[in-house]
Amino acid sequence: xxxxxxxxxxxxxxxxxxxxxxxxxxxxxxxxxxxxxxxxxxxxxxxxxxxxxxxxxxxxxxxxxxxxxxxxxxxxxxxxxxxxxxxxxxxxxxxxxxxxxxxxxxxxxxxxxxxxxxxxxxxxxxxxxxxxxxxxxxxxxxxxxxxxxxxxxxxxxxxxxxxxxxxxxxxxxxxxxxxxxxxxxxxxxxxxxxxxxxxxxxxxxxxxxxxxxxxxxxxxxxxxxxxxxxxxxxxxxxxxxxxxxxxxxxxxxxxxxxxxxxxxxxxxxxxxxxxxxxxxxxxxxxxxxxxxxxxxxxxxxxxxxxxxxxxxxxxxxxxxxxxxxxxxxxxxxxxxxxxxxxxxxxxxxxxxxxxxxxxxxxxxxxxxxxxxxxxxxxxxxxxxxxxxxxxxxxxxxxxxxxxxxxxxxxxxxxxxxxxxxxxxxxxxxxxxxxxxxxxxxxxxxxxxxxxxxxxxxxxxxxxxxxxxxxxxxxxxxxxxxxxxxxxxxxxxxxxxxxxxxxxxxxxxxxxxxxxxxxxxxxxxxxxxxxxxxxxxxxxxxxxxxxxxxxxxxx
Numbered sequence: 343x344x345x346x347x348x349x350x351x352x353x354x355x356x357x358x359x360x361x362x363x364x365x366x367x368x369x370x371x372x373x374x375x376x377x378x379x380x381x382x383x384x385x386x387x388x389x390x391x392x393x394x395x396x397x398x399x400x401x402x403x404x405x406x407x408x409x410x411x412x413x414x415x416x417x418x419x420x421x422x423x424x425x426x427x428x429x430x431x432x433x434x435x436x437x438x439x440x441x442x443x444x445x446x447x448x449x450x451x452x453x454x455x456x457x458x459x460x461x462x463x464x465x466x467x468x469x470x471x472x473x474x475x476x477x478x479x480x481x482x483x484x485x486x487x488x489x490x491x492x493x494x495x496x497x498x499x500x501x502x503x504x505x506x507x508x509x510x511x512x513x514x515x516x517x518x519x520x521x522x523x524x525x526x527x528x529x530x531x532x533x534x535x536x537x538x539x540x541x542x543x544x545x546x547x548x549x550x551x552x553x554x555x556x557x558x559x560x561x562x563x564x565x566x567x568x569x570x571x572x573x574x575x576x577x578x579x580x581x582x583x584x585x586x587x588x589x590x591x592x593x594x595x596x597x598x599x600x601x602x603x604x605x606x607x608x609x610x611x612x613x614x615x616x617x618x619x620x621x622x623x624x625x626x627x628x629x630x631x632x633x634x635x636x637x638x639x640x641x642x643x644x645x646x647x648x649x650x651x652x653x654x655x656x657x658x659x660x661x662x663x664x665x666x667x668x669x670x671x672x673x674x675x676x677x678x679x680x681x682x683x684x685x686x687x688x689x690x691x692x693x694x695x696x697x698x699x700x701x702x703x704x705x706x707x708x709x710x711x712x713x714x715x716x717x718x719x720x721x722x723x724x725x726x727x728x729x730x731x732x733x734x735x736x737x738x739x740x741x742x743x744x745x746x747x748x749x750x751x752x753x754x755x756x757x758x759x760x761x762x763x764x765x766x767x768x769x770x771x772x773x774x775x776x777x778x779x780x781x782x783x784x785x786x787x788x789x790x791x792x793x794x795x796x797x798x799x800x801x802x803x804x805x806x807x808x809x810x811x812x813x814x815x816x817x818x819x820x821x822x823x824x825x826x827x828x829x830x831x832x833x834x835x836x837x838x839x840x841x842x843x844x845x846x847x848x849x850x851x852x853x854x855x856x857x858x859x860x861x862x863x864x865x866x867x868x869x870x871x872x873x874x875x876x877x878x879x880x881x882x883x884x885x886x887x888x889x890x891x892x893x894x895x896x
Contacts, residue, residue: 349557349565350393350442350573353593356603357570360386363589363605365577365620368444369859370845370866371611372560373483377870378609379567380881386603387561387569390576390594390616391441392423396558399447399547400425401662406546406702411440416755422594423574425547429615433762434641434749435804438613442573443557445613446859447547449806450675450740451521451554452695453489454856455480455864459688465851467816467825475868482883483863486530486559489519495677498540499657499670503737503785504696506654508680510784511777515678518695520544521554521859522674529554530885531562542660542672546700549663566886577616579623580608580842587841607841610812611866614639614848618751618811619758621822621829621844626753630839632818632830636751639760640853641805643692643743643770645791647778648736652787656737659728662701667729672698676740682777689744691855692774694781697738704728707736737787739778742807743770744853751811766803807858812844813851823849826876827869845869 361383364375371387379385400406411424422440425448429436439445461471470476495501495517504515522544523535538552548555565571574594581588587608592600610617618636625631660675661667675698684690699707707728728734749762775791782789815821818830818837827845828838845866847858854861874880 348393348395349561350571353572353575355570356386356572359604360384361605362386362607362609363388363587363603364609364611365589366444366610366612366616366846367442367556367561367571368439368446368611368613368846369556369862371444371609372556372564373863373866373870374609374611374845375564375569376560376567377867377881378873379564379569381874381879383879385564385569386605387564387571388575388577388589388591389442389571389573390423390612391425391573393442393573394425394447394547396551397549399543399549400702401543401546401549403702403705413757415759416757422596431760431802434760434765434802436615436760436808437804437806438615438808442571443555443561446555447557448545449859450544450697450857451859452676452857453484453487453519453521453860454693456854456856456861457683457688457691460852460854463852467814467821469825470814475871476864478871479864479866479868480860482867483860485883487521487554487860487863488523488529489521489860490524491517491519492524492674492677495673498673498677499655500673500696500698500737501678503652503654503656503658504678504680507649507737507781507785510780511680511682513680513682515680518676518679520674520676523552523554529559531559532566532886533558533562538674539663539665540671540673541663541665541701542675542698543662543700544675545698546660546702563886577612577620579620579627580629581624581627582629582839608843610844611846613846614808614811615751615758617844617846617848619753621812622751622753622758623756630832632815632822633833634813634815634818634820635822636811638747638810638813638851639749639751639762640747640809640850641745641749641765641803642807642809642853642858643741643745643774643855644805644807645739645741645771645774645778646697646804647739647741648790649739649778649782649785649787650736650790651732652735652737652782652785654785655734657729657734658696658736658738659699659704659707659733660701661729666701688855690773692741692743692777693856694777695740697740699738707733735787737782739781741774741778742856743774744855745770747810747852749810771803807847809847809850809853809858812848814849815851821851826872827865843869843873
């Protein structure tokens with residue numbers, strides 16, 4: 343099967359009503375759209391960002407700047423459809439993706455299952471542990487997203503640099519499972535994908551087409567099965583009708599009038615910030631919810647940091663497509679990780695991954711480190727570039743761990759904000775700082791916690807893995823949604839709104855301690871199984887390419 347030229351339709355093609363409206367198109371929204379379209383439902387997907395074709399992601403600094411939107415309360419700079427959505431808060435900064443495919447477009451694609459002790463936590467509803475469908479959810483997500491450990495990772499320069507730093511922990515790194523295709527393939531959605539070129543630009547958007555993002559997997563599958571997808575439309579709130587729901591939306595570009603679309607069922611998959619914001623606005627307009635709505639926000643113990651001046655070359659800056667430097671392959675954005683579980687205290691566990699800065703950011707790196715006076719040879723980098731000068735020794739660390747998930751998402755001037763006054767004093771930050779300082783010093787480098795400290799973005803913790811706000815619970819007293827992702831209808835009890843679901847990172851009732859994409863996907867797949875059973879529906883999960891092969895030989 344051939345990939346459609348575009349997945350999205352013109353706004354004029356939207357019908358007044360559907361069986362299902364899916365809000366958002368990341369891992370949760372994409373899965374809901376795919377599975378429900380396969381079940382024969384008339385599905386409409388609303389995405390606030392735009393569709394970005396392969397080859398259309400930023401590869402140079404001017405292009406990257408155009409893709410940056412920065413929010414501080416109701417104030418925004420940059421386009422509302424910019425790929426990188428930065429939310430500046432008084433307590434913590436949050437970075438999320440904006441586009442058809444959600445965060446999958448600009449994440450590192452690391453697909454990990456959490457430590458088993460995470461799901462043993464009583465924060466999760468009992469059926470999550472007991473009905474056996476979580477394992478099925480992980481298996482189905484892996485079948486579509488196809489995480490792979492790159493066999494050549496240990497030979498990459500940046501992997502060897504991580505290996506050298508790992509000596510301080512007495513534990514060697516392992517290759518990370520990445521949602522990237524390392525061979526030319528026809529994927530389960532029937533789309534042809536090129537093999538990864540090891541350019542390192544996963545986090546600025548894959549211009550090769552090798553990354554198994556939601557856009558080329560679940561959303562393409564949804565489109566093939568009849569889902570209608572619309573972009574650059576932002577949802578403000580949902581309204582309960584006598585026999586279903588009305589979704590209120592407006593053009594993201596702030597041009598044009600607000601409009602509505604009706605559905606029997608609504609799945610909110612707008613991400614931790616987006617889904618919580620929509621429900622908070624809906625509650626202000628009379629929708630009954632749990633009092634837990636907005637509570638339980640977690641930064642997933644995220645830290646991005648650097649080691650400068652180490653004795654080992656790292657080669658951890660992307661080269662782009664076509665490549666700006668060809669002498670040494672970079673690899674995927676993350677190729678290896680040091681796993682440091684704490685047998686006595688789950689919350690003290692951490693994973694340290696080597697990271698790669700996208701090629702579009704390369705011109706800024708000398709500026710950051712010169713501005714802070716941190717790199718004596720930074721002037722050389724302006725002359726030699728980041729691939730041969732001192733910045734070729736720059737090591738990037740992406741670390742995930744655990745926090746107490748005590749943040750709160752609230753509406754301020756009708757915009758979502760994080761209220762978490764003591765977040766910077768969380769034990770996790772001191773613990774990770776100590777570990778990364780030791781790793782940097784072990785290879786003769788200097789630990790740099792945040793190169794943005796000289797800017798208005800740098801004095802607070804930051805996360806690219808926001809979780810919670812619509813956390814799961816046994817009842818409304820302990821969660822916003824139940825184990826099936828159904829929204830509780832009042833502050834107490836088990837009653838849920840018929841036809842209103844949340845499927846994204848917001849349903850996590852605690853930190854995960856690993857990159858969350860696979861867990862978000864598994865819980866969404868699990869919710870689809872329950873939805874199908876509850877509504878006497880069925881859907882097959884056979885890849886389209888296998889169906890095509892069978893038809894060709896029949």
